[in-house]
Each structure stands twice: as structure tokens, then as C-alpha cells.
Amino acid sequence: MSRRAVITGAADTAVGELPGSSCMSLHAEAASLALADAGLRPADLDGVLCAYSFTEPHLMLASVFCEYFGIRPAFAAAVQAGGATGCLMVTQAAALVEAGLCRHVLVVAGDNRLSGLSRDRAVAALAEVGHPQFERPFGVTIPALYALVAQAYMHEFGATPEHLAAMAVACRTHAARNPKAQMRVPITVQDVLSSRFIAEPLRLLDCCLISDGGAALVVSAAEAARDAAKRPVAVLGTGQKTTHEHLVAAPSLTEFGCRDSAAQAFGRAGVSPADIHVAEIYDSFTVTLLVELESIGFFEKGEAGPAALAGALDLGGRLPCNTHGGLMSYAHSGAAGGLFHVVEAVRQLRGEAGPRQVPGAELGFVHGDGGILSAHCSLVLGRL
Amino acid sequence: MPADSPAPARPLPVPNADTAPFWEGCARGELRLQRCTACGAAQLPPRAVCAACHTGSLTWEVVSGRGRIASHTRVHRPPSTAFKAEAPYVVALVALEEGPRIMLHLRGAAAAAPRIGDAVRVRFDPPSGPHGIALPYAVATEDSA
Numbered sequence: 280m281s282r283r284a285v286i287t288g289a290a291d292t293a294v295g296e297l298p299g300s301s302c303m304s305l306h307a308e309a310a311s312l313a314l315a316d317a318g319l320r321p322a323d324l325d326g327v328l329c330a331y332s333f334t335e336p337h338l339m340l341a342s343v344f345c346e347y348f349g350i351r352p353a354f355a356a357a358v359q360a361g362g363a364t365g366c367l368m369v370t371q372a373a374a375l376v377e378a379g380l381c382r383h384v385l386v387v388a389g390d391n392r393l394s395g396l397s398r399d400r401a402v403a404a405l406a407e408v409g410h411p412q413f414e415r416p417f418g419v420t421i422p423a424l425y426a427l428v429a430q431a432y433m434h435e436f437g438a439t440p441e442h443l444a445a446m447a448v449a450c451r452t453h454a455a456r457n458p459k460a461q462m463r464v465p466i467t468v469q470d471v472l473s474s475r476f477i478a479e480p481l482r483l484l485d486c487c488l489i490s491d492g493g494a495a496l497v498v499s500a501a502e503a504a505r506d507a508a509k510r511p512v513a514v515l516g517t518g519q520k521t522t523h524e525h526l527v528a529a530p531s532l533t534e535f536g537c538r539d540s541a542a543q544a545f546g547r548a549g550v551s552p553a554d555i556h557v558a559e560i561y562d563s564f565t566v567t568l569l570v571e572l573e574s575i576g577f578f579e580k581g582e583a584g585p586a587a588l589a590g591a592l593d594l595g596g597r598l599p600c601n602t603h604g605g606l607m608s609y610a611h612s613g614a615a616g617g618l619f620h621v622v623e624a625v626r627q628l629r630g631e632a633g634p635r636q637v638p639g640a641e642l643g644f645v646h647g648d649g650g651i652l653s654a655h656c657s658l659v660l661g662r663l
Numbered sequence: 664m665p666a667d668s669p670a671p672a673r674p675l676p677v678p679n680a681d682t683a684p685f686w687e688g689c690a691r692g693e694l695r696l697q698r699c700t701a702c703g704a705a706q707l708p709p710r711a712v713c714a715a716c717h718t719g720s721l722t723w724e725v726v727s728g729r730g731r732i733a734s735h736t737r738v739h740r741p742p743s744t745a746f747k748a749e750a751p752y753v754v755a756l757v758a759l760e761e762g763p764r765i766m767l768h769l770r771g772a773a774a775a776a777p778r779i780g781d782a783v784r785v786r787f788d789p790p791s792g793p794h795g796i797a798l799p800y801a802v803a804t805e806d807s808a
């Protein structure tokens with residue numbers, strides 16, 4: 280394929296509690312910021328991909344956004360794959376560009392999940408992901424479903440609560456360097472282990488945040504990117520894998536589609552995990568990040584926890600990971616949560632990350648997972 | 664919400680064409696699984712197709728209700744106030760002898776200090792709600808007399 284897809288714009292709004300924001304205002308703000316970052320105008324867009332919303336759900340969210348923002352692109356669609364949506368929208372945008380269907384595709388998501396929903400309503404809305412007849416009647420939450428994975432994974436591979444806690448500590452250490460992050464006060468393993476249980480073995484500090492915020496990217500055809508404002512970042516490889524939706528029907532409780540998804544992305548990019556300079560990996564829970572680090576091949580089974588305790592995920596470590604602070608310390612606002620990882624990877628590859636910059640970062644990896652490690656999507660991005 | 668308003672109803676299953684025989688079995692104290700006539704796979708949740716071979720027709724069979732804990736979690740933060748009175752409670756995935764996994768609560772000695780691999784046996788609550796749903800739960804095998 281001669282038409283290469285590149286990322287020409289990447290931006291996010293403020294994150295945290297944003298009174299006065301709405302789902303669509305966050306979309307519009309993120310879109311404007313990403314367009315400005317790319318040096319493009321709204322009329323340059325011929326494709327738009329949106330995701331989903333908890334506060335303003337709609338059957339046709341992309342059309343709702345285009346109407347709100349005042350654009351009439353030739354292609355507009357919504358993508359829904361939970362936490363995999365951010366990476367999946369970039370994958371889809373790259374495919375549209377590579378197929379010659381679009382020149383500039385806007386990928387945008389946002390939600391005021393914190394100020395627009397009570398915490399109880401947010402927990403209840405997320406619990407609806409469980410199977411209506413074979414999971415929800417038993418009072419499971421998303422943390423409880425991930426706790427079932429954690430218990431099985433710890434049993435099989437010897438991970439400990441300290442190893443899980445090390446993931447949260449690593450994300451917070453990065454967030455402390457990021458003035459935009461929602462949670463910046465450094466934490467210790469002991470802080471995680473003494474926070475209250477949500478669903479054993481997961482405690483409050485093993486869980487992601489609930490935030491308001493939006494994020495957007497512009498994915499362009501390389502030949503259309505010549506007049507972009509900044510040096511583009513190439514989409515070198517993409518991968519995806521879906522193995523189940525409900526945990527009760529998952530083929531395994533300890534092996535998930537992240538392995539195949541990442542292998543496909545690495546294969547298409549012609550690189551291996553050891554080549555990656557910076558990784559932004561979905562961290563809805565500490566266990567999510569730990570399982571993915573080991574399943575994707577960055578660490579052997581049982582090694583990610585001890586390595587993280589020794590600083591492997593920090594700047595200067597073997598794999599600086601979630602350099603913005605991730606979902607656990609930067610922010611998590613629905614589908615925008617996964618886009619924050621992509622935006623951060625672009626910033627790292629452009630050398631724009633300031634005090635949290637990974638020196639000389641040229642090759643980045645981003646991974647998202649939706650459901651209960653159900654749907655996976657991986658990106659290999661590279662500095663051009 | 665005022666403190667004295669009633670807790671919302673639990674999200675009890677609403678049987679459909681795929682699942683009605685399963686829930687009818689539960690109401691009679693029977694655990695039923697689908698079995699594929701072509702490849703022999705047992706499956707749960709019930710479906711209109713065999714998810715293993717996609718070709719066979721499916722029959723229902725009553726199974727042992729014996730299995731082993733594949734994973735477990737004690738839930739401290741329930742999804743809604745409907746579950747608050749019961750919290751903390753232990754949710755488990757049990758690998759049934761016939762192959763499929765089932766989600767349910769552990770009760771009695773099985774819930775005290777559950778371990779992966781522990782042998783358990785499925786039992787049923789009395790039928791309740793408009794659809795007469797008897798939710799399964801599990802107890803330690805030695806508790807099941």
C-alpha cells in the first residue's frame with residue numbers, strides 16, 4: 280500500500296472535574312485543538328469517527344457531533360469497542376486513508392462522566408456491560424470482573440498484590456510530572472495496599488479514575504500531510520483481536536487477545552517489543568496493565584510486577600509506560616480515555632512531552648482493551 | 664434519594680427463546696446445559712447455535728452441578744443499592760465438570776476462604792419475581808448434603 284497514514288494532529292482538553300462542560304462541548308473543544316495542532320481547518324476534514332457517550336448517548340453519535348460542530352464530511356461513523364475504541368478509531372481512520380477514501384479523518388471522543396453522572400450512576404452504567412442473564416444478576420461490577428481475572432492470573436503466574444500495586448505507583452510517578460493530570464500526589468505500594476477493597480484483590484487505588492475530558496486526533500494521508508503544521512507521526516502497524524465479550528464465556532481467564540493483537544501490529548510494522556521506546560497501555564485497573572505487559576511480550580510471565588517495583592516503567596527504565604499518568608492517574612473519560620494514550624504517544628514521538636519526555640523516543644506502542652479484556656487493539660507509531 | 668426509599672429491584676434474568684429452558688431447569692432444581700449433537704461440546708450461556716462447530720443442533724441435558732472454582736472475588740462495592748444489604752458477597756466463576764463455566768455466588772463454608780480449584784456444587788434459591796427465577800449458587804461439596 281503506497282498511501283501511508285500519518286497522524287497530523289493530536290490534542291486533549293483539560294481533564295478532571297470540568298463543571299460547565301457537556302459531552303458535545305468536549306468533543307468540539309478537542310476537535311478544534313487537534314485541527315489547530317495539525318494546521319488544518321474544519322472544512323479540510325472529509326472523514327469523522329466518533330465513539331460513544333454515557334451522558335449523552337445516541338444511536339448516531341458521529342452525526343450528532345458533525346451537526347454540533349458544523350461540518351458535513353463525506354464519511355462519518357461511530358465506533359464502539361469499549362476501551363479499545365481509541366486505538367480502533369485510529370486503526371479505522373488509517374484504513375480509510377490507506378484505501379483512498381479519505382484524506383483527513385478526525386477521530387474524536389469526550390464525555391463529562393464525572394460532572395454529568397453521579398459516581399453511583401457511573402458504576403451502575405458500567406455494570407450493564409455484564410451479561411444481563413448470566414452475570415448481572417450476581418451483582419458484578421467491572422472491577423469485580425477484572426478482580427476475577429486478577430485472582431486467576433495471580434494464581435497461575437505468581438503475581439502478588441504488591442506487583443499489582445507497582446502498576447498504580449508507576450502511573451502516579453509519571454502523573455506527578457504532568458501538570459494536566461487529575462491525580463498528581465505521589466503514592467507508594469503501601470498506600471495502594473492500604474486503600475479500601477472494591478472487589479478483592481482490587482482496592483480503590485488499583486482502579487482507574489472517573490473524569491471529564493475529551494481528546495482528538497487527525498489522521499491524514501501522507502501526501503496530504505505536507506502542509507501540516509508539525510512533523511507527522513506515522514501509523515506503522517495496527518492489530519486487533521476479539522475473543523469474547525462476557526467473562527463467563529471467555530476462552531481463558533489468563534490468556535487474552537492482547538497477545539495476537541499486538542503481534543499483528545508488530546508484524547505489520549516490522550518491529551518487535553524490544554524495539555519500542557515508549558508504551559501507552561490501557562490501565563483500567565492495575566491487573567489490566569500487568570496482564571497486557573506480560574501477554575504482549577514486554578516482560579515474561581511473572582516478571583512485570585518485580586520489574587515495575589524496580590522502576591522498569593519509569594523514565595530511564597526498560598519500558599517507560601503511561602508517561603501521562605494513564606487512566607489511573609491522568610484521567611478516564613469514556614472513549615476519550617483510550618485516546619489520551621494515543622495523544623501522549625504522539626507527543627512523546629514529537630519530543631513535546633517536556634519533563635516527562637522519553638529521550639530520543641522514535642517508536643511508540645499503544646494498546647487498548649474493551650470489555651473484560653474482550654476486544655483488543657494495538658498501534659505501533661513512529662517518528663518520521 | 665431519601666434514605667427510606669426502597670432499594671431498586673435486582674436485575675433478575677428475563678428469559679428469552681435461547682435461555683428459557685435453562686431458567687425452567689433452575690426453577691425445578693436442575694442445572695441444564697446445551698449439548699451439540701455434531702461435535703459434542705457443552706455450552707453456557709445458551710445460544711441458538713453451537714459456538715464450537717457452528718453446524719450441529721443443540722439438545723438440553725441435566726448435568727451434575729459439580730465443578731471447581733476457576734476464580735473468585737469478594738465484592739465490597741456493589742453495582743447498585745439492590746445488592747448493598749448482601750455486601751460483601753463472594754462471586755465465583757465455577758468450571759463445571761462438563762466444561763462450561765458458570766457465574767454464581769459462593770455460600771457457606773465455600774465463601775469463607777475460597778481457593779481456586781476447590782470443589783463445589785450448584786444449588787438454587789427458591790423461584791422469585793415475575794419470571795419465577797431461581798438463581799444458582801454454589802456450596803462446598805461437603806456442605807451439600
Ligand SMILES: [Zn+2]
Pocket residue numbers: 699700701702703704713714715716717718719
Ligand atoms: Zn458443535
